Amino acid sequence: MSSYYSASTNKSLSFDSLEGQELADICIVGAGYTGLSSALHLAERGYKVIVIEAETVGFGASGRNGGHVGIGQRQDQQYLEAKFGREVASTLWDMSLEAVDTVKDLIQKHRIKCDLKHGNVHFAHRTKYQRELEEEVDFLHDRYGFDQMEYVPKERLSEVIDSQAYHGALVDRASKHLHPLNFLLGMAEAATRAGVVIYEHSRVTSYAGTPVVVKTDRGQVTASEMILACNGYIKKLEPQINGYIMPINNFVLTTEPLSDELVKQIAPLDTSMSDSRFVINYWKLSGDNRLIFGGGENYRRNFPADIKGFVRKYMLQIYPQLADTKVDYGWGGTLAITLNRLPHFGRLQSNIWFMQGYSGHGVPTATFAGKLIAEAISGKLERFDLMANLPTHKFPGGTLLRWPGMVAGMLYYALRDRF
Numbered sequence: 001m002s003s004y005y006s007a008s009t010n011k012s013l014s015f016d017s018l019e020g021q022e023l024a025d026i027c028i029v030g031a032g033y034t035g036l037s038s039a040l041h042l043a044e045r046g047y048k049v050i051v052i053e054a055e056t057v058g059f060g061a062s063g064r065n066g067g068h069v070g071i072g073q074r075q076d077q078q079y080l081e082a083k084f085g086r087e088v089a090s091t092l093w094d095m096s097l098e099a100v101d102t103v104k105d106l107i108q109k110h111r112i113k114c115d116l117k118h119g120n121v122h123f124a125h126r127t128k129y130q131r132e133l134e135e136e137v138d139f140l141h142d143r144y145g146f147d148q149m150e151y152v153p154k155e156r157l158s159e160v161i162d163s164q165a166y167h168g169a170l171v172d173r174a175s176k177h178l179h180p181l182n183f184l185l186g187m188a189e190a191a192t193r194a195g196v197v198i199y200e201h202s203r204v205t206s207y208a209g210t211p212v213v214v215k216t217d218r219g220q221v222t223a224s225e226m227i228l229a230c231n232g233y234i235k236k237l238e239p240q241i242n243g244y245i246m247p248i249n250n251f252v253l254t255t256e257p258l259s260d261e262l263v264k265q266i267a268p269l270d271t272s273m274s275d276s277r278f279v280i281n282y283w284k285l286s287g288d289n290r291l292i293f294g295g296g297e298n299y300r301r302n303f304p305a306d307i308k309g310f311v312r313k314y315m316l317q318i319y320p321q322l323a324d325t326k327v328d329y330g331w332g333g334t335l336a337i338t339l340n341r342l343p344h345f346g347r348l349q350s351n352i353w354f355m356q357g358y359s360g361h362g363v364p365t366a367t368f369a370g371k372l373i374a375e376a377i378s379g380k381l382e383r384f385d386l387m388a389n390l391p392t393h394k395f396p397g398g399t400l401l402r403w404p405g406m407v408a409g410m411l412y413y414a415l416r417d418r419f
Helices: 033-044 077-084 086-109 127-144 152-157 180-193 260-266 307-318 361-378 382-388 400-418
Strands: 018-031 047-051 117-123 149-153 168-177 198-199 205-209 212-218 219-228 248-253 274-275 281-283 293-296 328-339 344-349 352-356
Touching: 018 033, 018 127, 018 212, 033 047, 033 180, 033 219, 033 352, 033 361, 047 219, 077 086, 086 180, 127 149, 127 152, 127 168, 149 152, 149 219, 168 274, 180 198, 180 361, 198 344, 205 260, 212 361, 248 307, 307 328, 352 361, 352 382, 361 382
Parallel strands: 018 047, 018 219, 047 198, 117 274, 219 352
Antiparallel strands: 117 168, 149 168, 205 212, 212 219, 248 293, 248 328, 274 281, 281 293, 344 352
């Protein structure tokens, strides 16, 4: 199941498997955004870092996602203020802007070629959501002095899209989008230049102790600190945190390159785009003017047999003019959501850290998590602890029953999306 991203990487990286015994200051399990950003930021502070990956760099959600780099948290600021108060909500807002800047700064500093573009448009798929978008623009302007958003009413939607599917839009000029796998590979290359050692095809089988001994089938790493950066792929490795996330499947297609005329219809502003459905549609143009479109819900553990056809019907609901356009790639992947859609950070013991549950907001948040963990391990715990103290709840029924519970919930919200 080849993705457009894997077919259009601008570099080829491969790393040996772990064999024998190694020593490190910090051992990181997982070579996605969380793991590699953590490794890079820690190495730049002088730590000896080893990253262990069960598959290959970017195998999970970091190499398969929509490439959106959005501001804010997965919950809006009104919710955050009501839930946690103005001070905490304001800090979370500032960190969300810094997260996007962190992605941009890494790209600039390390000269990562990943088709970085600017802006996002969020659409109201029902008239009842128009007012919510207007209120969000006003709230962020009045409370936070944020002036990089604009509400676009239905009569002006042709400025941002040629489609009859929507009733209003929020144009966000601060968010960005990119080629997610090329961004990750650029981070991996920067990390190795900084002294990080990466091992692929080295699945961790167990870990324990202080210092922590991390074992694979053919080797082990002994380290003062360990970071679990597995997200939706953690499975049975760590039961203490597995129950706080729900791994869910998501599906994406990529069309053939579009004509200039279609490009102007699809994305006049060349932004990323998304809509107000609970089962969200999200899309953008690639660097070579293909439409990358993610959407549709799946209530089985397995992927659809025909991913291209599965996602295509959602694309055509928005863009019927693409009916004759060839779909070149279709793929799926697993991300992790939390019950309240806020990230789940913490420590299992004094020297074992974890970050997970980005709920579809992983490019900026997971990259920023690496910056926070480097601060924390270096002794500045305040910002990591703020994230770790956000309330997180296990899914009802634990790992055994969370799947049928999620299916029931998604069916409900999918029905709500249609009315």
